[in-house]
Amino acid sequence: xxxxxxxxxxxxxxxxxxxxxxxxxxDMLRHVAPFTSAQFAxxxxxxxxxxxxxxxxxxxxxxxxxKAAAAPHAFEPxxxxxxxxxxxxxxxxxxxxxxxxLKLYPAGVTTNSEGGVAELTKIEPVLxxxxxxxxxxxVHGETNGYSPDREREFVAVYEHIATTxxxxxxxxxxxxxxxxxxxxDKHENVFCTVTLHHLLYTLDDMLGGLFNPFLxxxxxxKSAEDRDVIQALVLSGNKKVMFGSDSAPHTEVLKRTxxxxxxxxxxxxxxxxxxxxEDHEALELLQAFVSDNAxxxxxxxxxxxxxxxxxxxxxVPPRYGSIVPVNAGETLRWKLA
Amino acid sequence: xxxxxxxxxxxxxxxxxxxxxxxxxxDMLRHVAPFTSAQFAxxxxxxxxxxxxxxxxxxxxxxxxxKAAAAPHAFEPxxxxxxxxxxxxxxxxxxxxxxxxLKLYPAGVTTNSEGGVAELTKIEPVLxxxxxxxxxxxVHGETNGYSPDREREFVAVYEHIATTxxxxxxxxxxxxxxxxxxxxDKHENVFCTVTLHHLLYTLDDMLGGLFNPFLxxxxxxKSAEDRDVIQALVLSGNKKVMFGSDSAPHTEVLKRTxxxxxxxxxxxxxxxxxxxxEDHEALELLQAFVSDNAxxxxxxxxxxxxxxxxxxxxxVPPRYGSIVPVNAGETLRWKLA
Numbered sequence: 001x002x003x004x005x006x007x008x009x010x011x012x013x014x015x016x017x018x019x020x021x022x023x024x025x026x027d028m029l030r031h032v033a034p035f036t037s038a039q040f041a042x043x044x045x046x047x048x049x050x051x052x053x054x055x056x057x058x059x060x061x062x063x064x065x066x067k068a069a070a071a072p073h074a075f076e077p078x079x080x081x082x083x084x085x086x087x088x089x090x091x092x093x094x095x096x097x098x099x100x101x102l103k104l105y106p107a108g109v110t111t112n113s114e115g116g117v118a119e120l121t122k123i124e125p126v127l128x129x130x131x132x133x134x135x136x137x138x139v140h141g142e143t144n145g146y147s148p149d150r151e152r153e154f155v156a157v158y159e160h161i162a163t164t165x166x167x168x169x170x171x172x173x174x175x176x177x178x179x180x181x182x183x184x185d186k187h188e189n190v191f192c193t194v195t196l197h198h199l200l201y202t203l204d205d206m207l208g209g210l211f212n213p214f215l216x217x218x219x220x221x222k223s224a225e226d227r228d229v230i231q232a233l234v235l236s237g238n239k240k241v242m243f244g245s246d247s248a249p250h251t252e253v254l255k256r257t258x259x260x261x262x263x264x265x266x267x268x269x270x271x272x273x274x275x276x277x278e279d280h281e282a283l284e285l286l287q288a289f290v291s292d293n294a295x296x297x298x299x300x301x302x303x304x305x306x307x308x309x310x311x312x313x314x315x316v317p318p319r320y321g322s323i324v325p326v327n328a329g330e331t332l333r334w335k336l337a
Numbered sequence: 338x339x340x341x342x343x344x345x346x347x348x349x350x351x352x353x354x355x356x357x358x359x360x361x362x363x364d365m366l367r368h369v370a371p372f373t374s375a376q377f378a379x380x381x382x383x384x385x386x387x388x389x390x391x392x393x394x395x396x397x398x399x400x401x402x403x404k405a406a407a408a409p410h411a412f413e414p415x416x417x418x419x420x421x422x423x424x425x426x427x428x429x430x431x432x433x434x435x436x437x438x439l440k441l442y443p444a445g446v447t448t449n450s451e452g453g454v455a456e457l458t459k460i461e462p463v464l465x466x467x468x469x470x471x472x473x474x475x476v477h478g479e480t481n482g483y484s485p486d487r488e489r490e491f492v493a494v495y496e497h498i499a500t501t502x503x504x505x506x507x508x509x510x511x512x513x514x515x516x517x518x519x520x521x522d523k524h525e526n527v528f529c530t531v532t533l534h535h536l537l538y539t540l541d542d543m544l545g546g547l548f549n550p551f552l553x554x555x556x557x558x559k560s561a562e563d564r565d566v567i568q569a570l571v572l573s574g575n576k577k578v579m580f581g582s583d584s585a586p587h588t589e590v591l592k593r594t595x596x597x598x599x600x601x602x603x604x605x606x607x608x609x610x611x612x613x614x615e616d617h618e619a620l621e622l623l624q625a626f627v628s629d630n631a632x633x634x635x636x637x638x639x640x641x642x643x644x645x646x647x648x649x650x651x652x653v654p655p656r657y658g659s660i661v662p663v664n665a666g667e668t669l670r671w672k673l674a
Contacts, residue, residue, distance in 0.1 A: 146560050223483050
């Protein structure tokens with residue numbers, strides 16, 4: 001994969017994929033989509049727009065808008081439909097060939113005091129249909145509990161879904177804790193995505209000194225212990241692990257005045273990932289993490305593209321328009337060729 | 338203490354004291370000191386100014402400035418000297434009658450891997466002098482570890498100091514965790530202060546949804562479990578527990594753009610405390626918490642004043658000049674008469 005060594009080193013990636021990104025709508029979509037399409041042959045574009053992409057009419061319209069914003073790069077938007085518990089078997093069956101997956105934001109899903117799962121009964125009929133149709137389920141896995149514990153508490157929900165629907169492909173999105181890592185290999189039908197920021201940073205990077213609003217995200221950053229377990233997972237080459245940035249743009253003003261959650265990492269993703277894998281002498285694992293694992297898990301055929309990185313220093317701009325990126329002002333060792 | 342019931346209820350407090358407040362300097366001092374002096378007969382005014390109050394010349398000057406800013410209220414500033422490990426026995430002995438206490442910000446103090454205390458050897462000569470002079474030690478008790486664990490990790494340091502200097506009055510400032518509460522009664526010479534915000538809020542109030550910069554403080558807010566233990570301690574009437582607000586003003590701009598830590602609670606303190614104690618049917622405990630315990634522990638004779646609260650709704654302003662207070666825009670049940 002790497003060609004040459006030293007200062008003239010190049011790194012070629014085949015059809016890299018970002019399996020979790022927020023591209024927004026309208027002007028913001030047109031502003032941020034090119035950062036993703038310049039680096040990735042495809043991306044899972046999250047459906048939590050206003051209104052959400054929760055029917056096929058909006059689905060086709062959003063796919064069209066993303067493709068237009070991603071031009072001229074060959075880029076495939078994989079848009080999971082926003083989960084509704086009243087989706088019918090007829091609708092999902094008819095839409096199956098167009099659909100990539102469904103995305104569940106379990107706002108009301110919590111484990112009950114016995115450690116069981118109460119509210120899941122409402123969503124189980126749709127999960128049953130999805131299993132029959134072999135339609136993957138992507139989940140933001142957090143309870144409504146204490147922020148640092150939300151993901152850990154949600155593992156019981158994952159367990160319940162994975163065992164009740166053993167043929168349903170279940171993707172734990174943006175995992176951040178050792179508990180999620182420990183759960184990953186317990187079930188064949190469970191997979192996960194990992195973000196750049198949860199791979200690199202801890203809660204102390206956000207609030208250990210002064211507060212850094214540009215590292216405020218959900219799930220919140222965790223301890224060094226959790227971060228290290230996430231790193232070890234990614235560096236183990238586990239084939240159930242996919243890269244998904246969860247890059248989520250908000251303007252600097254909204255970050256500072258409204259306290260919006262989300263890290264804008266899109267412009268720095270592949271350079272930072274190359275740097276991370278190089279730091280751990282594992283550059284040979286990057287291709288599987290950013291593409292091959294996702295292609296196999298989801299059976300995808302993204303546009304065939306080769307994205308080349310050069311080992312050359314570049315400094316991340318302080319802002320891209322109204323948006324401050326993660327690592328603003330820092331000098332990275334890799335850049336897009 | 339309470340007079341009458343129902344809507345015309347009044348609450349009289351004798352010489353309330355805020356045993357931990359940041360009044361800053363210059364314009365900020367003149368702006369914020371009246372909020373404290375209107376409610377309190379005295380306050381422990383923290384010496385972390387620029388430069389710190391770490392010699393007797395600055396001490397006398399700062400006391401003078403605070404008194405001027407606190408006028409016309411009868412108000413006694415108790416200014417602890419900023420701890421330096423090169424303080425001499427001669428200097429401290431000569432200054433003893435003027436001094437209230439020393440305040441230690443243990444920037445480099447951490448427990449080592451064996452759970453012992455390494456760096457404390459540097460400060461022990463001064464602690465020995467303080468014990469001889471019966472000069473209390475106030476401590477910001479956090480290690481340099483992972484933010485949520487910093488206070489818990491510091492308990493070993495408190496333990497070491499309390500046992501090595503059994504006659505030194507040791508005050509754990511702004512305690513926030515069940516571990517500190519569990520430690521409090523283990524040693525006769527250990528006391529503590531509790532803030533309003535750690536008594537009322539959890540980390541989720543700051544970052545569970547959108548981020549609220551006005552609840553960003555050090556030590557960071559903790560879990561509901563920790564908060565509930567702090568509440569139980571205060572409501573137990575434990576005589577080692579003093580109120581210390583840690584009110585720490587920063588302008589709205591600095592909070593939002595620089596991520597400064599500190600909650601500005603000064604204008605709402607007694608109304609909010611009255612509301613909290615009333616909610617727990619414990620108004621009779623408020624006098625000891627906000628005055629009597631501190632008077633006894635420190636042997637203070639603050640100006641004799643009676644501060645009266647009325648049970649009448651008032652709405653906290655959105656900002657006081659450039660500063661946004663905690664509970665901005667909320668309506669409280671008690672107000673200053």
